[in-house]
Amino acid sequence: MTTLRFDTIEDTASHESMFPIIVASTIGSAIEWLDFFYYSFLAVTVFPAVFFPGLNPYAGVIAAFTTNFVGFVARPLGSIFFGRFGDRVGRKPTLATTLLLIGIATMLIGVLPGYATLGLLAPLLLALLRFLQGVGVGGEWGGSVLLTMEFGNPARRGFLTSWPQAGALVGLGLSVTSLLLFKNLYPGEAFQSIGWRMPFLLSTMLLLVGLYIRLRIPETTAFLHLQQQRQSHKVMGQTWRRYWREILLSALVRSGEQAPFYIFTTFMLSYGVEILHWEASLLYRGLILAALLACITIPIYGALSDRIGRRRLTMYGTLLMGACAIPYFLLFNTGNPVLIVLAIALSLGGCHACLYGPQAALIAERFPTRFRYTGATLGYQLASIIAGGPAPIIATYLLSRAQPHNPTYPVWVLIAIYLMIMALSSLLAACYLKDYTGQDAVEDLM
Incomplete structure (x- = not known):
C-alpha cells in the first residue's frame, strides 16, 4: 500500500471550514442539475406535443430526445470554455458564471412559445436554449468538485468530492418532485399549456440563492498559489497535448455510468408509460425514492473509495452494473408497483451510485492544478x-424497431445488452487508469 505523504496537507481546510464549502458545492450542483434534468423529463412527457406536433409517438419522442441531446453536445464545449476560464481566472468566478448562464437559459425556456405560435422557430429556439444549458452544465461540474478537492484533506478526497455528485441526485429528486407538484396543481391540459413552465420560471429564485452562496466562498488555496506564480500558458492546447490519454480514459470510464443513468431516468419514463402503460406517478415516486437513496449511498461509496481505492471500486461497480442489467428489466416489467419502485431505487441508489460516488476524485486527481479544471471537466x-x-x-x-408482442425476443434484451457493453467499456478503461488513492494528486514536474 502506498504511504500517505500529502505534501500540501497544511493548506487543507479544517472540518469546520469545509462545511460551508461542501454546502456551496452541493447546493449549486443541485440547482444546476435540477434545471437540466427537468428538461430531460419534459422531453418525454410534454415537448413532443408542444414543440413537435404531428409526428407519430416514436418520432416525436426521438425528436425531443434529439433536442435534449443538443445539451449533451454542448457540455464538452462548455468544459473547454469554462475549463480555460477556471484555470486562468479562478474556480469561484467560473462557478458563479455557469450558474448565471444556466439560470437565464432555463427562465427563457419557461416563456418560450410552442410550435402552434412560432412554427419551426419554436423547436429551433428550444434547441438553442438547451445548448446554453449544456454549456453551463459543462463548466459547472469541474468547479464544484475542485472546490471540495482543493480545500479538503487529501486523505478524504473521495468522500469530499462525492458531495457535488450527490448534489446532482438532489437536483434529480427536486426536478421529479416539481413535476409531480405542478401536474397536480395544473391537471390535464393545463399542465400542457402552462403548468410545465412554472418550475422553469421559479428556478430564478433558486438561482439567486445559489449565487449568494457561491459568491461568499473563497478561492481555493491551490489556485491562489498557482496565480502567484503568474505562469502564462495556453491551457487547452497544453492540457490536450500532455493529458490526452487521461482525458479519453476518463470519458470511457464514465460510459458504464452515463448511459445507464439516462436509461434508468429519462428513457424508462417513456418505456414505462407508452409501452407498458404504467402510471407515470408511480415511476416519478420511484425516481424520488431512488434520488433519496443515492444521496446517502454516493458519499458512502466515496468514503469507501478512500479505503479500498477508487480504481478497484470503479471496477467492482462496472461488474455490478453489467450483472444487474437483465434483473433490472425483469423487475421493471412485472407490473408489480413494489418491484417497479425497487428496480428504480436499486438501479440508481446501488449500481449507479457505486460508479458515481468515487468518480469525481478518480478523474480530477490525475490532472495538475493549472490544468485540472480543463482536463478533468473535458474528460468528464x-x-x-x-x-x-x-x-x-x-x-x-x-424499441421502435422491435416486433410487437414477440415473447421469444423481447426488445428490452437488446437494451440490456447495450448497458452491458457500456459497463464493459468502463471496466476496460479502468484497467488502464492509474489509481491515486492514498497519494498526492498529479502535479507538474516543471
Whole structure:
C-alpha cells in the first residue's frame, strides 16, 4: 500500500471550514442539475406535443430526445470554455458564471412559445436554449468538485468530492418532485399549456440563492498559489497535448455510468408509460425514492473509495452494473408497483451510485492544478457525447424497431445488452487508469 505523504496537507481546510464549502458545492450542483434534468423529463412527457406536433409517438419522442441531446453536445464545449476560464481566472468566478448562464437559459425556456405560435422557430429556439444549458452544465461540474478537492484533506478526497455528485441526485429528486407538484396543481391540459413552465420560471429564485452562496466562498488555496506564480500558458492546447490519454480514459470510464443513468431516468419514463402503460406517478415516486437513496449511498461509496481505492471500486461497480442489467428489466416489467419502485431505487441508489460516488476524485486527481479544471471537466463531459446523450435515442430506436408482442425476443434484451457493453467499456478503461488513492494528486514536474 502506498504511504500517505500529502505534501500540501497544511493548506487543507479544517472540518469546520469545509462545511460551508461542501454546502456551496452541493447546493449549486443541485440547482444546476435540477434545471437540466427537468428538461430531460419534459422531453418525454410534454415537448413532443408542444414543440413537435404531428409526428407519430416514436418520432416525436426521438425528436425531443434529439433536442435534449443538443445539451449533451454542448457540455464538452462548455468544459473547454469554462475549463480555460477556471484555470486562468479562478474556480469561484467560473462557478458563479455557469450558474448565471444556466439560470437565464432555463427562465427563457419557461416563456418560450410552442410550435402552434412560432412554427419551426419554436423547436429551433428550444434547441438553442438547451445548448446554453449544456454549456453551463459543462463548466459547472469541474468547479464544484475542485472546490471540495482543493480545500479538503487529501486523505478524504473521495468522500469530499462525492458531495457535488450527490448534489446532482438532489437536483434529480427536486426536478421529479416539481413535476409531480405542478401536474397536480395544473391537471390535464393545463399542465400542457402552462403548468410545465412554472418550475422553469421559479428556478430564478433558486438561482439567486445559489449565487449568494457561491459568491461568499473563497478561492481555493491551490489556485491562489498557482496565480502567484503568474505562469502564462495556453491551457487547452497544453492540457490536450500532455493529458490526452487521461482525458479519453476518463470519458470511457464514465460510459458504464452515463448511459445507464439516462436509461434508468429519462428513457424508462417513456418505456414505462407508452409501452407498458404504467402510471407515470408511480415511476416519478420511484425516481424520488431512488434520488433519496443515492444521496446517502454516493458519499458512502466515496468514503469507501478512500479505503479500498477508487480504481478497484470503479471496477467492482462496472461488474455490478453489467450483472444487474437483465434483473433490472425483469423487475421493471412485472407490473408489480413494489418491484417497479425497487428496480428504480436499486438501479440508481446501488449500481449507479457505486460508479458515481468515487468518480469525481478518480478523474480530477490525475490532472495538475493549472490544468485540472480543463482536463478533468473535458474528460468528464466528453462522456455526454459518447454515452449519456445517445443512450435514450438508441434505446428508443431499438424499441421502435422491435416486433410487437414477440415473447421469444423481447426488445428490452437488446437494451440490456447495450448497458452491458457500456459497463464493459468502463471496466476496460479502468484497467488502464492509474489509481491515486492514498497519494498526492498529479502535479507538474516543471
